[in-house]
Amino acid sequence: MRRIPRLTKIAVGITGLALAATACGGTSSEKGGSGDASGKKLGLAIAYDVGGKGDQSFNDSAYEGMLKAKKEFGYKTADQEPKDGESDDDKVQRLANLAKAGYNPVVGIGYAYGPAMKEASKKYPKTTFGIVDSVVEGKNVASLVFAENESSYLAGVAAAKATKSDHVGFVGGVDNELINKFEAGFEQGVNDTKKGVDIEVQYLDEDPAKGFASPDLGKAAAEKQLEDGADVIYHAAGLSGQGVIKAAAEQKKWVIGVDSDQYQQKTLAKYKDYILTSALKEVGGSVYSLAKSVEDGKPLTGVQTFDLKVDGVGASESNPKFKEIAGLSDAVAKAKKGIVDGSIKVQTKPEKK
Template structure:
């Protein structure tokens, strides 16, 4: 059942502390975390044979999964990988199904396996100990146990709040109604990072801005594969006065774009530069996208395996290393808006602006 959660936004700053295998996952040097155990490099046998296990929405979502595929393709070309495979998510995405998908990859000789999306965290945690010579990675992953480290697992995360701050500032700078919207696929801590940054950036430009927020699902990952749900959520926000809507909803975002076309309003994409991947009619309504370089993370993980030292533990990609950002395709953002965003970007990198991670 599709569920919509809509409410006003109030911001509070909270810290996110993630550590494993001696690698810190946030930028807070005062986290006070205990030292994590050291991990020996995973010993990959033979050439790298890479598998991608896709998130809900699958390849062709013009967003999250497609970005991971782009990273795989770049790695395959540059490193001469001849044995790669992909696994599509299905209607039944239980933990057992994800575990079976991962085991099938490993049992058929694939020694580099990337779970695309946080939903693979539990399955990877269960499967990885049984395949110590396979390097696993989870995009947006987390360690569900937090006590028993799997040294052959890399968790690849992003400072989504930082990139979202910039597109929030862009939305507030170019909104004519003083009301903007945010549509999230699932109401969890990951997608709340997008919401928190978006609202903070908008309020930095216009303290009186109104931000309408809708989540397609409360907990079901199906919220990332529901274009009709995305369209309904955006339609409601446009009807309530929003003239720009930002989505963090994966394939559901195509529905947000359809709503923007129908209402003749504007939208903001996510993950990849969606002006370049959307249809021609939709593209004319996408003023920018919050770039989340899943392609860079996927490529970098594969490269670490090829180099003989597979990544382990937590890595976070930030504004400072171009792990997140914003797009300017289509020339919708005015020069004044871009100058504002670049100023905010530098302040975030310098630590002068601390972007909240939770609404």
């Protein structure tokens, strides 16, 4: 069963990651970037999505990829925060300024950078650009996309094995095509694992600035689902997910994190006993891989897909309870094998959308 309330504004790392495809050409031939006015070598720069650094999820994963590149390649890096209510022109200026300063590659973290990436990449054809979660055409652009539905399927399997009430929840930041992939995989994983489980779905806001950056909205949504009887909640809501995690932990119920291994996040340490697993999305691995390709003189361009086959997505097992719940670990491992060998086909859209 699947219950969907209407969309409301609720007031109450990877080393050696294999790439699905490699493409070269159309970018700077200077290894690792051009350098600043002093001749100092410049490297990777990232521009954060809504929620910024410190979300313990999507943006922080990108930050970890940047740190890995900085340590390995020994160059300067830069990271910049979004502004409240900013326009596409603001994003274009941010990307262009980083490219003009000599950073290479320059990566926009999140689909919101799509229009700006298209414009900025044309202005600086010798710089390699990357965009996460969107496809942008351009000879010097790498589109870093993920099979979020696959990791979410694993989250659904885990939820179905862990629930005692046969009622689980999904909290999404914004009801759009990207977050629908998370919902679709989760629902299918639950339904394939255990019939008759009630799946309650809630999206937080139409505005990404609120949907992905409002822990209070996430907490309110989770509290409502818990009140309705859910005992496992999966969130795909960025910074708002911290509220979901807090609400579940306060009521001693399971929560499933997203993007980063949220069990390992220091800011969430007081809640970690209730973070059953996280649907991993190696944004940091993709950012690092793009930086390495530029450093090696063979910059990636075109669509680069990170799925289960290349460990671009997955499910964390940091919480000891992951292996203590009867059948959970084996069920997730079996599901992963099925997805990789093609015997399980995971949907990208919820059944009723």
